[in-house]
Amino acid sequence: MSEDRNEMPEPDVDTRRLEVPSIITDDFQSPSPDQVLENVLENVLLFLTSRRDRNAVSLVCKSWHRAEALTRSDLFIGNCYALPPLRAIKRFKRVRSIVLKGKPRFADFNLMPPNWGAYFTPWVTAMARAYPWLEKVYLKRMFVSDGDLELLAQSFPAFKELVLVCCEGFGTTGLAVIASKCRQLRVLDLIEDEVSDDEVDWISCFPENGTNLESLIFDCIEWPINFEALERLVARSPSLRKLRLNRHVSIEQLYRLMIRAPQLTHLGSGSFSSSDIVAQGDQEPDYISAFAACKSLVCLSGFREIVPDYLSAIYPVCANLTSLNFSYANINTEQLKSVICHCYKLQIFWVLDSVCDEGLQAVAATCKDLRELRVFPIDAREDSEGPVSEVGLQAISEGCRKLESILYFCQRMTNAAVIAMSKNCPDLVVFRLCIMGRHQPDHVTGEPMDEGFGAIVMNCKKLTRLAISGLLTDKAFSYIGKYGKLVRTLSVAFAGDSDMGLKYVLEGCLKLQKLEIRDSPFGDVALRSGLHHYYNMRFLWMSSCRLSRQGCEEIARAMPRLTVEVIRNENEHNMDNFEILYLYRSLEGPRTDAPEFVTIL
Amino acid sequence: MEGAVAYEIDLNLKATELRLGLPGTDETEKEKLSGVRNNKRSSPETGDECETKGSSNGDQETAPVTKAQVVGWPPIRSYRKNSFQPKKNEAEASGMFLKVSMDGAPYLRKIDLKVYKGYPELLQALQNMFKFTIGEYSEREGYKGSEYVPTYEDKDGDWMLVGDVPWDMFMSSCKRLRIMKGSEARGLGCGV
Numbered sequence: 001m002s003e004d005r006n007e008m009p010e011p012d013v014d015t016r017r018l019e020v021p022s023i024i025t026d027d028f029q030s031p032s033p034d035q036v037l038e039n040v041l042e043n044v045l046l047f048l049t050s051r052r053d054r055n056a057v058s059l060v061c062k063s064w065h066r067a068e069a070l071t072r073s074d075l076f077i078g079n080c081y082a083l084p085p086l087r088a089i090k091r092f093k094r095v096r097s098i099v100l101k102g103k104p105r106f107a108d109f110n111l112m113p114p115n116w117g118a119y120f121t122p123w124v125t126a127m128a129r130a131y132p133w134l135e136k137v138y139l140k141r142m143f144v145s146d147g148d149l150e151l152l153a154q155s156f157p158a159f160k161e162l163v164l165v166c167c168e169g170f171g172t173t174g175l176a177v178i179a180s181k182c183r184q185l186r187v188l189d190l191i192e193d194e195v196s197d198d199e200v201d202w203i204s205c206f207p208e209n210g211t212n213l214e215s216l217i218f219d220c221i222e223w224p225i226n227f228e229a230l231e232r233l234v235a236r237s238p239s240l241r242k243l244r245l246n247r248h249v250s251i252e253q254l255y256r257l258m259i260r261a262p263q264l265t266h267l268g269s270g271s272f273s274s275s276d277i278v279a280q281g282d283q284e285p286d287y288i289s290a291f292a293a294c295k296s297l298v299c300l301s302g303f304r305e306i307v308p309d310y311l312s313a314i315y316p317v318c319a320n321l322t323s324l325n326f327s328y329a330n331i332n333t334e335q336l337k338s339v340i341c342h343c344y345k346l347q348i349f350w351v352l353d354s355v356c357d358e359g360l361q362a363v364a365a366t367c368k369d370l371r372e373l374r375v376f377p378i379d380a381r382e383d384s385e386g387p388v389s390e391v392g393l394q395a396i397s398e399g400c401r402k403l404e405s406i407l408y409f410c411q412r413m414t415n416a417a418v419i420a421m422s423k424n425c426p427d428l429v430v431f432r433l434c435i436m437g438r439h440q441p442d443h444v445t446g447e448p449m450d451e452g453f454g455a456i457v458m459n460c461k462k463l464t465r466l467a468i469s470g471l472l473t474d475k476a477f478s479y480i481g482k483y484g485k486l487v488r489t490l491s492v493a494f495a496g497d498s499d500m501g502l503k504y505v506l507e508g509c510l511k512l513q514k515l516e517i518r519d520s521p522f523g524d525v526a527l528r529s530g531l532h533h534y535y536n537m538r539f540l541w542m543s544s545c546r547l548s549r550q551g552c553e554e555i556a557r558a559m560p561r562l563t564v565e566v567i568r569n570e571n572e573h574n575m576d577n578f579e580i581l582y583l584y585r586s587l588e589g590p591r592t593d594a595p596e597f598v599t600i601l
Numbered sequence: 602m603e604g605a606v607a608y609e610i611d612l613n614l615k616a617t618e619l620r621l622g623l624p625g626t627d628e629t630e631k632e633k634l635s636g637v638r639n640n641k642r643s644s645p646e647t648g649d650e651c652e653t654k655g656s657s658n659g660d661q662e663t664a665p666v667t668k669a670q671v672v673g674w675p676p677i678r679s680y681r682k683n684s685f686q687p688k689k690n691e692a693e694a695s696g697m698f699l700k701v702s703m704d705g706a707p708y709l710r711k712i713d714l715k716v717y718k719g720y721p722e723l724l725q726a727l728q729n730m731f732k733f734t735i736g737e738y739s740e741r742e743g744y745k746g747s748e749y750v751p752t753y754e755d756k757d758g759d760w761m762l763v764g765d766v767p768w769d770m771f772m773s774s775c776k777r778l779r780i781m782k783g784s785e786a787r788g789l790g791c792g793v
């Protein structure tokens with residue numbers, strides 16, 4: 001992908017204006033037709049936002065490639081190691097927003113040793129020089145240091161949005177710099193990050209005379225914040241629409257914030273319990289009125305240490321809610337029922353299995369518009385009591401016909417219920433079922449769960465993401481390979497009998513992008529069967545399978561543009577014993593920042 | 602896939618095999634459970650597992666009471682797992698929510714003893730809850746000069762004055778609380 005040296009200087013034109021510019025300076029003669037066409041193209045391309053469309057456009061011819069590169073303002077990089085920063089910067093010169101994703105998802109579950117990589121530093125350093133007008137940064141599973149945040153705050157005067165998801169490496173020091181130096185900041189969203197506590201009062205660092213803040217999300221911060229400063233911040237942030245508090249904010253403090261910000265649309269309610277448990281005698285704030293005043297509230301979360309007595313406070317907003325996150329709320333069936341019966345507009349619902357099958361039945365009865373359901377286990381062990389089962393799943397499938405996405409943790413399941421869901425919910429795009437006991441069969445028939453997952457891939461024609469569990473033979477994989485033609489992401493754990501299983505998937509799933517497998521009996525033969533497809537994928541992860549080093553080396557030899565990493569345990573010194581194979585396409589060869597326990601073949 | 606029929610020589614007897622042992626254990630699997638990772642995110646329970654699969658098959662007759670926990674399974678992020686551990690322990694511990702009655706009050710209240718770190722906090726909370734005051738405690742004279750006196754019923758069924766024993770001992774022996782009117786409390790150490 002080489003850019004030919006352009007004889008004509010870059011048109012001195014702000015491509016963000018909509019009219020075709022009347023061309024340029026005195027040095028030029030009137031522009032050639034080619035130049036006019038290119039300008040027209042650039043102005044048209046400004047309207048093209050889908051990156052897939054843009055990728056297609058860039059392949060038409062050199063001139064289109066150039067025009068597209070000049071007009072792409074939103075850069076999406078699904079794997080930060082797919083290319084070095086300089087290469088991206090060389091091609092795309094006018095980027096305003098960047099999405100960068102780092103570590104593979106299985107790293108979330110402690111399967112990868114720490115310090116594997118995905119550092120933001122080289123990216124922010126390169127962008128600091130190249131993209132002075134950068135406005136938005138979205139990072140997922142990256143290692144971001146306080147120094148990185150400092151550089152970001154210093155380098156981009158127009159910076160508006162910082163969203164960090166599942167990141168680590170920074171602390172309140174970095175947040176303080178962002179708060180104080182990014183004067184145009186509208187969005188600061190910290191979602192499921194690990195934020196270290198340097199005891200810096202970052203909340204106090206926002207500009208004193210008012211902010212442009214529209215969204216402030218910090219529910220993942222495990223340390224108390226300066227509440228008085230937060231209250232003043234909310235008071236001077238008239239544009240604030242989204243506020244998600246951490247668990248150190250009590251319900252009394254929540255009240256004080258809510259009455260200052262009734263315009264909120266998204267609220268994370270903090271602990272939802274009283275800081276003083278014996279305050280009952282005192283005058284309790286009128287929580288119900290505070291909620292009733294929030295007429296625009298559509299998304300509610302938090303409830304980190306909920307005292308169920310306070311649940312009734314949210315009744316006034318239930319009828320407007322489209323999104324409700326109870327996944328930290330340890331509530332029982334009756335308590336859920338009292339709330340959910342009002343939530344008929346709900347589209348997104350996250351909940352703990354403490355509500356039991358009966359709670360899910362109540363959801364099914366009311367939430368006819370439900371699109372996304374996630375049921376998390378309150379006791380995340382293999383052998384714990386399972387309050388939810390196939391009964392809940394069946395009920396949801398019958399009541400929520402528009403369901404598009406489901407994540408369901410349980411201890412027991414049946415094929416029948418999964419088959420029912422495949423038939424009742426044809427719009428399913430994401431189906432993730434986690435039967436927590438490894439190799440658990442259908443608990444009624446004793447059979448493997450092959451038929452259930454088979455029905456899902458067969459009947460749910462829009463399915464793009466699938467996570468399987470329970471006792472599964474190669475048959476399940478043959479179904480997935482045969483019918484899962486749109487599947488892009490597949491998660492496999494403790495499943496399959498032989499290499500055939502993986503072969504079926506690699507040969508059948510033509511759109512497969514992300515494949516993560518752990519503890520399954522797939523070996524080198526199976527790995528070889530994907531050679532035709534690995535360049536089309538974002539990554540392949542296989543841990544604790546039956547691969548050998550030679551098998552992996554073979555792949556590395558056969559595919560030069562693939563980075564093949566074998567990752568050992570930190571304590572493992574024998575270079576041949578590795579836990580994880582992680583391979584991904586890469587434009588310019590292997591990365592140079594790999595730690596000692598990673599070998600790149 | 603249709604072309605795969607030729608490969609399917611294996612009748613897959615393993616799946617239907619009857620054996621003793623945890624499901625999933627298999628002699629031929631090289632699968633090793635990963636060792637404990639020194640990762641600030643790992644939660645305490647994942648530290649238990651370290652068996653290599655090779656040694657665990659066939660011998661495990663003790664019907665799996667609790668399975669050894671495998672690293673990263675079920676796939677829940679640590680901070681979610683950790684969110685509920687403290688709650689669970691509280692529910693399992695007994696006797697932390699106690700009834701508190703006060704002479705003359707129409708109904709009882711309940712408090713969670715675990716919330717308080719010691720006697721001063723408890724007594725302050727009781728005073729707030731029931732709107733009364735008590736004097737200072739002394740070993741010799743109890744709650745001298747108070748209209749009300751805090752007492753508790755211990756494991757033996759006896760009514761004791763709150764404050765005599767160390768806090769931990771009190772926590773483990775207290776069954777319920779009663780705020781007694783001072784006039785009745787003579788003999789429990791309340792000064793005249």
